[in-house]
Amino acid sequence: MSRPASLQSNVIRPTRPSDEEVVGRIAYQTGFFGDSAARYFPDSELFAALWAGPYFQGAGAGCYVAEAGGEVLGYVLGAPEHERYQAALRRVVARRLSSSWPTRRTLLSLRYLLRVARFPSPHASWAAFPAHLHLNLLPAARGLGLGRRLLEAHLAALQGLGVGGVQLSTTAENRAALGLYRTLGFEVVASRRTPLWTPWLRHEAEHLAMARRLDGGPIPAQG
Ligand SMILES: CC(C)(COP(=O)(O)OP(=O)(O)OC[C@H]1O[C@@H](n2cnc3c(N)ncnc32)[C@H](O)[C@@H]1OP(=O)(O)O)[C@@H](O)C(=O)NCCC(=O)NCCS
Numbered sequence: 001m002s003r004p005a006s007l008q009s010n011v012i013r014p015t016r017p018s019d020e021e022v023v024g025r026i027a028y029q030t031g032f033f034g035d036s037a038a039r040y041f042p043d044s045e046l047f048a049a050l051w052a053g054p055y056f057q058g059a060g061a062g063c064y065v066a067e068a069g070g071e072v073l074g075y076v077l078g079a080p081e082h083e084r085y086q087a088a089l090r091r092v093v094a095r096r097l098s099s100s101w102p103t104r105r106t107l108l109s110l111r112y113l114l115r116v117a118r119f120p121s122p123h124a125s126w127a128a129f130p131a132h133l134h135l136n137l138l139p140a141a142r143g144l145g146l147g148r149r150l151l152e153a154h155l156a157a158l159q160g161l162g163v164g165g166v167q168l169s170t171t172a173e174n175r176a177a178l179g180l181y182r183t184l185g186f187e188v189v190a191s192r193r194t195p196l197w198t199p200w201l202r203h204e205a206e207h208l209a210m211a212r213r214l215d216g217g218p219i220p221a222q223g
Contacts, residue, residue, distance in 0.1 A: 008144075011067050012150055013064060015065055019056075019065055019072060019075075023052045024051070024053070026073075026136055027052050027134070028044045029138060030137070030138065031136075034136075034142075034176075040111075043103065043108070051134070053089075054079065054089045054092055061158075062154045062156075062160075063078060064150050064153045066141060074135075074137030075136060076153070079132060081130055122169070122191060131158055131167070132166065134168070142176065147180050148183075152184070158214055164213065165214055165215070168211075169207065173205060186211060187219050189210065189211045189219060192206070192207045193205075193207075194207040
């Protein structure tokens, strides 16, 4: 893949409220195993609101973007408290419901949301690992070390806040993410074969929960 030379002079900086739109756009562009979520979720605005909104609407902490030449290339979003995240998500949903009529794209996207409810992702104990995160880069920005720098910045912020542990969800297919998370101390704590993406992927996936203690405590054995 050819990369613009400008990508080399990049910076990692904390998110600003004005980043919500571009971060939501990147979430959508990378929301299907690193490719566009368009194939399973036609409503890009709803996707952005649900996947990026809560972190900008009260739940996020230690969120950063990678930027080069004034262009945002990717982000790490995280919420250190699960209940606060859920409350922010509920607010985002309530605002959407009261402010816009569902379009055909919205209705077509409901299929995926129903599948998420039916095939939930595995997760670690929220008591032991109250924080969770998302990390995504545009294709041209991958493999440059930005993912590692974003994640290191986020973990340092969580440690500064005194958060005990952090978890995330990924799949066994995502070699780059697995490699990165493992090198930064995450371990697989739960896994489940899932048909969640089968209509679009054409096969089942192995859904993984990975977690890392931030206070030196042990990682509980997989249940
Ligand atoms: C996963 C992702 C965040 C990694 O960020 P990145 O900037 O590409 O990765 P880095 O260049 O910082 O590499 C860090 C480590 O990741 C692993 N890694 C990165 N690319 C890899 C690849 N193509 N294959 C295997 N491992 C890879 C390696 O362990 C690497 O460490 P090393 O450089 O010491 O070998 C990025 O590729 C991405 O956004 N992918 C698409 C979206 C996604 O999958 N997000 C994660 C969802 S859980």
